[in-house]
Amino acid sequence: MSSVTESRTEPRLITLELKWFSVLAEQRGTRKESFQIEPGVTCSELIDRLSADFLMLKQYRDYVRLAVNREYANPGLKLQDGDEVAFITPVSGG
Amino acid sequence: MHQIKTDNIWVQIGGELPALKDVSLFVRRDYCGAVNLFEGVTRNHDSGKQVTMLLYDSYDEMALHQCEKILDEAMQEFPAGAAAILHKTGRVPVGEVSMIVAVSTPHRKESTEAVLSIIKKIKKDVPIWKKEFFGGESEGAKWKGS
Numbered sequence: 001m002s003s004v005t006e007s008r009t010e011p012r013l014i015t016l017e018l019k020w021f022s023v024l025a026e027q028r029g030t031r032k033e034s035f036q037i038e039p040g041v042t043c044s045e046l047i048d049r050l051s052a053d054f055l056m057l058k059q060y061r062d063y064v065r066l067a068v069n070r071e072y073a074n075p076g077l078k079l080q081d082g083d084e085v086a087f088i089t090p091v092s093g094g
Numbered sequence: 095m096h097q098i099k100t101d102n103i104w105v106q107i108g109g110e111l112p113a114l115k116d117v118s119l120f121v122r123r124d125y126c127g128a129v130n131l132f133e134g135v136t137r138n139h140d141s142g143k144q145v146t147m148l149l150y151d152s153y154d155e156m157a158l159h160q161c162e163k164i165l166d167e168a169m170q171e172f173p174a175g176a177a178a179i180l181h182k183t184g185r186v187p188v189g190e191v192s193m194i195v196a197v198s199t200p201h202r203k204e205s206t207e208a209v210l211s212i213i214k215k216i217k218k219d220v221p222i223w224k225k226e227f228f229g230g231e232s233e234g235a236k237w238k239g240s
Contacts, residue, residue: 021152021153022151067153067221070156089223090239091217091220091221092222092239093223093224094134094213
């Protein structure tokens with residue numbers, strides 16, 4: 001009798017450092033957190049994913065900008081392992 | 095407190111603001127006939143409501159980087175002799191200064207235009223947020239723009 005060893009490779013996840021500020025930090029209850037997600041996810045997809053269970057972010061869907069590693073990022077930018085991702089609601093400095 | 099200070103650019107996010115005369119001396123240049131100093135001050139009202147205090151939150155590292163870029167652009171565009179952005183974070187009660195912008199240019203018109211341009215860019219792109227605390231009973235507080 002022969003046996004076949006089934007080999008499954010779990011997709012490797014990437015780890016992001018999420019940063020929250022102002023109204024989003026208050027609602028989230030934290031200013032930073034680690035978040036794992038599959039490779040190839042874009043900024044826009046990350047917002048959609050998190051918005052599913054973070055209603056305040058969903059409210060800001062059309063206004064929030066993402067900064068990746070402290071630079072504003074295009075919605076289509078693919079996120080990389082170790083990226084620092086900040087959610088920038090409309091700013092009001094000055 | 096986060097700070098970048100070179101020969102002709104000074105950015106500070108957080109911490110206590112320096113004296114205005116120190117900022118003026120920093121931007122002053124012998125070939126610049128105009129030094130334009132702007133102070134942003136917490137006012138006691140907004141949209142018909144009494145305001146008692148502002149609370150500023152900041153993504154310090156990125157705010158520092160964005161302000162440096164804004165000043166680099168101003169140095170090239172006008173051109174400025176030297177320029178500075180200094181912004182407090184945390185609590186700023188009514189009557190206290192939250193931000194200083196300073197620019198020197200050879201002539202007065204450019205110095206005014208440069209300050210206005212810098213402030214416009216700060217309000218568009220620098221990740222700093224203000225929360226207004228209202229004076230009336232039960233009026234609470236609200237993040238500006240939220």
